[in-house]
Amino acid sequence: MDVLRISGLVKDYGKQRALNHVDLVIEPGMFGLLGPNGAGKTTLMRILTTLITPTEGTVQYGDLNWKDASSVRKIIGYLPQKFSVYKQIRVDEALKHIAVLKGVEKIENTVQSVLDKVNLTEHARKKIGQLSGGMLRRVGIAQAILGNPKIIVVDEPTAGLDPEERIRFRKLLRSLGKDSIVIISTHIVEDIETTCQKVAILHTGNVIKEGSAEEIARAAEGKVWETTVSQDEFYDLADEWEVLSSYKREDRVEARILSDVPPPDAKPVAATLEDGYLYLMKSREKVT
Amino acid sequence: MKTINSWKVEMLLISRSLWTWLVFVAAAIVVVIQYQTHLEMNDPGRAVTSTAFIVLGGLFASMILGLTLVRNEHVSSSYELFHVIDRGYFAKIWGKWLALLTCVVTFSAIAALILFCMYFIYNVPSVFYSQAVFYLLLYWVIPFLVAGMVGMVSGLLMRSRLVFAVLTVIWLLTGPLNYDIFSQFFFLVPSVDPTPLMDFLNLGQTNPYEPFDPIYGFPMEIPRWIQKGIIGLGAAGFFILTAIIKCKVKFTMRWAIVFAVMVLSLTWLSAEYAKESQVIYTGNRKYGVLGYDWHYYKKHPVPSIQDQVPFDVSSYDVKLNVYRKLSVNLDMVVVPREKGRKLVFTLYRDLKVKKVTSNGNSLSYRQSGDQIEVQLSTPINLGESLPIHFEYEGISSPFYFANEQAVMLPGYYAWLPVPGAHPVMRYEESLLFPNDLSPKAPVHYRLTYEGPEPLYSNLKKTGENRFEDTVAGGITLVGGKYVTSRTVNGTTFVYPKSFYKLESELEEMERNYRGAVQLVSNDLWISKKQDSKILFLLSLQDESETTHLLWHSDRYAILKIQQFFNDDSRLLKDRAFFIRLTASSFVKSSPSGQEIQNLFSDAYLYWVEQREPGWVQDGRSGMSQALERKRKTLEMMQGTLDQKQLNQLKEEISIYEDVIKYVNEKNTREIREFFRDFHFALNQPKTLTWDEVRKLMKEGE
Numbered sequence: 001m002d003v004l005r006i007s008g009l010v011k012d013y014g015k016q017r018a019l020n021h022v023d024l025v026i027e028p029g030m031f032g033l034l035g036p037n038g039a040g041k042t043t044l045m046r047i048l049t050t051l052i053t054p055t056e057g058t059v060q061y062g063d064l065n066w067k068d069a070s071s072v073r074k075i076i077g078y079l080p081q082k083f084s085v086y087k088q089i090r091v092d093e094a095l096k097h098i099a100v101l102k103g104v105e106k107i108e109n110t111v112q113s114v115l116d117k118v119n120l121t122e123h124a125r126k127k128i129g130q131l132s133g134g135m136l137r138r139v140g141i142a143q144a145i146l147g148n149p150k151i152i153v154v155d156e157p158t159a160g161l162d163p164e165e166r167i168r169f170r171k172l173l174r175s176l177g178k179d180s181i182v183i184i185s186t187h188i189v190e191d192i193e194t195t196c197q198k199v200a201i202l203h204t205g206n207v208i209k210e211g212s213a214e215e216i217a218r219a220a221e222g223k224v225w226e227t228t229v230s231q232d233e234f235y236d237l238a239d240e241w242e243v244l245s246s247y248k249r250e251d252r253v254e255a256r257i258l259s260d261v262p263p264p265d266a267k268p269v270a271a272t273l274e275d276g277y278l279y280l281m282k283s284r285e286k287v288t
Numbered sequence: 289m290k291t292i293n294s295w296k297v298e299m300l301l302i303s304r305s306l307w308t309w310l311v312f313v314a315a316a317i318v319v320v321i322q323y324q325t326h327l328e329m330n331d332p333g334r335a336v337t338s339t340a341f342i343v344l345g346g347l348f349a350s351m352i353l354g355l356t357l358v359r360n361e362h363v364s365s366s367y368e369l370f371h372v373i374d375r376g377y378f379a380k381i382w383g384k385w386l387a388l389l390t391c392v393v394t395f396s397a398i399a400a401l402i403l404f405c406m407y408f409i410y411n412v413p414s415v416f417y418s419q420a421v422f423y424l425l426l427y428w429v430i431p432f433l434v435a436g437m438v439g440m441v442s443g444l445l446m447r448s449r450l451v452f453a454v455l456t457v458i459w460l461l462t463g464p465l466n467y468d469i470f471s472q473f474f475f476l477v478p479s480v481d482p483t484p485l486m487d488f489l490n491l492g493q494t495n496p497y498e499p500f501d502p503i504y505g506f507p508m509e510i511p512r513w514i515q516k517g518i519i520g521l522g523a524a525g526f527f528i529l530t531a532i533i534k535c536k537v538k539f540t541m542r543w544a545i546v547f548a549v550m551v552l553s554l555t556w557l558s559a560e561y562a563k564e565s566q567v568i569y570t571g572n573r574k575y576g577v578l579g580y581d582w583h584y585y586k587k588h589p590v591p592s593i594q595d596q597v598p599f600d601v602s603s604y605d606v607k608l609n610v611y612r613k614l615s616v617n618l619d620m621v622v623v624p625r626e627k628g629r630k631l632v633f634t635l636y637r638d639l640k641v642k643k644v645t646s647n648g649n650s651l652s653y654r655q656s657g658d659q660i661e662v663q664l665s666t667p668i669n670l671g672e673s674l675p676i677h678f679e680y681e682g683i684s685s686p687f688y689f690a691n692e693q694a695v696m697l698p699g700y701y702a703w704l705p706v707p708g709a710h711p712v713m714r715y716e717e718s719l720l721f722p723n724d725l726s727p728k729a730p731v732h733y734r735l736t737y738e739g740p741e742p743l744y745s746n747l748k749k750t751g752e753n754r755f756e757d758t759v760a761g762g763i764t765l766v767g768g769k770y771v772t773s774r775t776v777n778g779t780t781f782v783y784p785k786s787f788y789k790l791e792s793e794l795e796e797m798e799r800n801y802r803g804a805v806q807l808v809s810n811d812l813w814i815s816k817k818q819d820s821k822i823l824f825l826l827s828l829q830d831e832s833e834t835t836h837l838l839w840h841s842d843r844y845a846i847l848k849i850q851q852f853f854n855d856d857s858r859l860l861k862d863r864a865f866f867i868r869l870t871a872s873s874f875v876k877s878s879p880s881g882q883e884i885q886n887l888f889s890d891a892y893l894y895w896v897e898q899r900e901p902g903w904v905q906d907g908r909s910g911m912s913q914a915l916e917r918k919r920k921t922l923e924m925m926q927g928t929l930d931q932k933q934l935n936q937l938k939e940e941i942s943i944y945e946d947v948i949k950y951v952n953e954k955n956t957r958e959i960r961e962f963f964r965d966f967h968f969a970l971n972q973p974k975t976l977t978w979d980e981v982r983k984l985m986k987e988g989e
């Protein structure tokens with residue numbers, strides 16, 4: 001299968017640079033795009049879905065160049081960050097409509113199978129306006145995978161979902177990554193941790209790290225510490241050090257700390273993807 | 289397939305919106321009320337044309353519909369989703385366009401159905417059904433579609449609220465009331481006349497509150513269709529271009545061809561639009577019916593070229609072609625009354641002479657205003673006759689139209705060159721009157737006609753589109769879809785179909801008319817036997833709106849009627865009305881003024897009423913009513929009138945009183961003598977004064 005090659009991508013909104021020379025190679029499977037608000041995730045996704053054109057740089061998939069927007073659109077499925085359809089029409093009506101527009105064959109069957117896949121069969125005759133946030137997102141996935149696109153782009157799929165729904169949603173996403181490229185953007189680390197083979201971290205338009213979840217975690221290797229202190233001591237600790245997480249154990253507090261030098265009485269622990277991400281963010285902030 | 293599916297979805301969305309139904313029902317109610325009001329007054333034309341506010345509302349609704357259609361995806365946050373589908377949004381835009389078309393056509397079709405039902409109930413003649421469909425197409429369907437596309441294009445190009453301001457301006461600029469709304473600003477640029485531009489931009493009907501002309505019919509001349517075509521094509525081009533750009537659709541050869549065809553069509557349409565063509569704009573704007581000649585003859589009261597040799601024309605062989613304008617190929621025979629070289633003719637000023645020849649040799653001529661001066665190569669002698677060939681074409685007076693839609697050329701109007709120098713119309717006390725320029729002696733006419741059918745004429749029909757006759761009083765031609773005729777007791781009535789209520793009353797009308805003519809010609813000693821075989825009931829717009837004009841000529845007469853005053857049909861049944869009208873009609877364009885002519889016809893009718901006791905309704909005649917009116921005016925206006933006007937009014941009252949006394953006291957012989965004198969005096973070229981009328985009464989004693 002072909003890979004998606006993004007080279008030297010720059011996007012300027014007037015004077016503001018949203019993407020700064022982004023180079024990425026995305027292989028089939030799940031790809032996570034991690035970054036804080038305003039990092040440029042949506043911008044990158046919009047370029048990938050041909051909604052906007054880059055200021056500089058190219059995107060290529062096999063022989064297909066993104067200059068040929070019309071052909072690209074034939075192989076893309078997209079779930080936008082802000083997604084909905086007409087409130088007054090039913091789920092099945094909406095999906096059939098989109099299926100027709102995509103030129104899908106055997107509309108009825110395809111829509112039915114997609115509905116099954118996202119577990120919406122029983123809500124098929126509900127109006128869009130009557131759906132819950134989670135159901136709506138699932139409709140979004142359903143429409144994105146209509147027509148078996150080679151590249152599926154999903155922008156912040158779990159935003160606004162409750163934890164239970166989120167877990168269900170990640171499972172759904174995982175099932176998509178089997179035979180296409182699925183690109184997920186998020187600022188929630190767990191969304192990616194369990195689903196994506198590859199992750200890129202985007203910060204103010206720059207890719208600051210790229211690799212597997214372990215590789216990202218390795219960035220914080222030897223920089224994550226754990227210590228147990230009393231409640232009073234914890235406040236001082238939090239002021240002085242970068243506390244990643246903490247949790248109470250009887251009257252003591254157990255804290256994870258990110259630091260280049262070991263804090264007093266702390267022992268090193270293994271870094272997670274989140275640690276890696278946060279470490280990279282912090283070091284980035286220090287630079288700028 | 290994609291487009292059809294998108295259309296279905298749009299229709300689903302529209303049908304599931306409460307707004308749609310509210311607007312639809314409200315509009316339907318307005319339409320019904322509108323139709324009902326005018327049909328109640330037997331005005332089937334006005335029922336359709338006086339819909340300015342519906343059109344204005346429709347244009348607005350269509351713009352908003354167009355805007356909503358393209359905004360739907362933004363509102364529902366599905367814009368990006370559809371844009372990422374290859375040609376998805378493009379297909380949707382076409383679906384939206386189809387949805388717009390569906391709404392517009394459905395609404396208009398429902399309006400048409402309602403109209404048809406009501407036409408049926410009111411027994412409206414069939415011509416109105418088909419013409420109303422064309423009218424709705426021209427003034428509803430196409431404009432609404434254009435407005436909808438404007439809404440869509442604006443929605444595609446603009447995301448901010450500004451779009452509403454832009455749409456409002458466009459709406460007002462292209463609405464049927466644009467002239468009225470923007471005419472207040474015309475003074476800002478006094479050097480240019482913005483009316484043609486306003487009329488061009490107007491998507492609705494120009495002058496929507498003018499009465500319906502029952503002979504001319506709905507204003508649907510070719511240029512109006514072309515104008516809609518140009519605007520429609522322009523809007524469509526803009527729309528397609530916007531859609532292509534916004535959807536990043538490849539500009540393929542196919543699109544290039546589409547645009548090339550559009551540009552070619554636009555060029556062709558513009559060329560057609562620029563051609564000379566008569567379009568009737570009602571109302572008193574500069575080139576409107578009531579303004580165009582009014583302004584001209586106010587400025588030009590006398591002929592532009594002096595009269596030269598007196599002469600007659602003994603025969604006319606006319607080849608008339610009427611399509612968008614009037615074109616004439618004419619052979620006439622001139623018979624001089626004196627020896628001379630220069631012949632001056634009168635022909636309406638906008639009919640432009642292209643060629644004058646005699647026996648194949650071209651003659652030099654000069655056309656200025658209503659006059660043509662033809663210079664003969666050798667002087668023509670008394671007793672000789674000279675064939676002259678004329679070719680001319682142009683736009684007839686807006687009063688007397690001749691285009692592809694309808695023809696109304698009365699015999700007294702100089703649409704043929706007539707001997708002598710006269711103004712075609714005259715301006716008098718801020719009113720415009722036609723001058724009777726018809727030949728008084730019989731002339732041999734032959735006419736070949738091509739133009740709107742059926743055509744009715746005072747000449748005898750000799751074949752398909754051929755007429756021939758020897759008559760005085762010129763050629764009167766009335767033709768078009770809306771005209772019909774019926775013969776009752778030997779009198780042929782030519783009248784507009786929209787006077788269908790009149791048909792049952794023609795017999796009574798014929799009796800009244802014939803009786804009145806007989807009575808008046810006996811009383812007033814009018815030697816010429818008025819034996820009119822044809823009576824044209826025409827919607828002449830000249831003179832003041834309320835005056836009824838009856839014009840007699842050799843074997844035919846023209847009676848002015850107006851759809852606007854639809855109770856005409858009742859009036860025409862009224863014997864008194866006819867007698868009064870006939871009496872005044874025998875006064876030939878008197879210079880003495882309207883008031884004194886009124887006195888004459890009022891007084892004459894009063895006398896007739898006195899001779900037939902029991903005939904006058906409520907015991908009050910027109911004369912005593914007129915007197916009462918004058919007394920009331922005096923009472924109410926005492927403070928506001930100046931001394932001169934007061935004296936004038938008092939004088940009128942006293943004369944009315946005197947005439948009543950005179951008619952009551954004198955014997956028939958004396959009274960008849962008085963009216964004959966009065967009538968004779970009125971027909972003199974000299975002005976008759978109130979004092980002189982008084983003297984006429986004295987003389988009788």
Ligand SMILES: Nc1ncnc2c1ncn2[C@@H]1O[C@H](COP(=O)(O)OP(=O)(O)OP(=O)(O)O)[C@@H](O)[C@H]1O
Nearest residue numbers: 013016018035036037038039040041042043044187
């Ligand atoms: N249409 C636009 N015009 C101008 N600036 C824009 C536009 N869209 C995005 N930006 C700017 O570009 C930057 C990147 O925005 P983008 O939406 O890509 O971020 P993001 O990573 O998706 O953020 P979030 O997590 O909040 O969705 C931001 O600073 C944003 O303000």
Ligand SMILES: [Mg+2]
Nearest residue numbers: 041042043081
């Ligand atoms: Mg975003």
